[in-house]
Amino acid sequence: MARVYLSLGSNLEPKRYLNDALDELRVRFGELAVSPAYRSKSVGFDGADFVNLAVGMDTDLSPEALNDWLHALEDRHDRRRDVPRFSDRTLDVDIVLYDDLVRQGEGHLDIPRKELRHAFVLKPIADIAPTLVHPLSGLTMAALWAAFPLESEPLAPEPL
Numbered sequence: 001m002a003r004v005y006l007s008l009g010s011n012l013e014p015k016r017y018l019n020d021a022l023d024e025l026r027v028r029f030g031e032l033a034v035s036p037a038y039r040s041k042s043v044g045f046d047g048a049d050f051v052n053l054a055v056g057m058d059t060d061l062s063p064e065a066l067n068d069w070l071h072a073l074e075d076r077h078d079r080r081r082d083v084p085r086f087s088d089r090t091l092d093v094d095i096v097l098y099d100d101l102v103r104q105g106e107g108h109l110d111i112p113r114k115e116l117r118h119a120f121v122l123k124p125i126a127d128i129a130p131t132l133v134h135p136l137s138g139l140t141m142a143a144l145w146a147a148f149p150l151e152s153e154p155l156a157p158e159p160l
Helices: 014-029 063-076 119-128 141-146
Strands: 002-010 038-040 050-059 092-098
Touching: 002 014, 002 119, 014 050, 014 063, 038 119, 050 119, 063 092, 092 119, 119 141
Parallel strands: none
Antiparallel strands: 002 050, 002 092, 038 050
């Protein structure tokens, strides 16, 4: 079994889609560590605010099989793939960390995910796994969050 950390986000009916995704993840993978949710400005385009959270879970799937399962999850929840990459979405689920795997440049499955440099990914993971060590920097999630320039990407807690 591998320990993985996922980032989930939505800016179209986020409470509905994030809760539905969490329900499906629990059915397939069992117990989840779920972070608080945070509202933030969209990154890369002018759109509605996103609500993001992180999930820690164990899986028997390979990174590729897990990625395929997560894409199918997004599709079941009305994710459109016929629009620009940076656009509004019902559900976005990414593998951020997969054990201590480092995999860059193979397809679109980069691990650790580069978006970990953004508050909306880093803060939720730091909430549920503060002592988790980044496989490239060697720093814990708590240390990475403590060094983050908070004013650059403000977050607001968002109840789900």
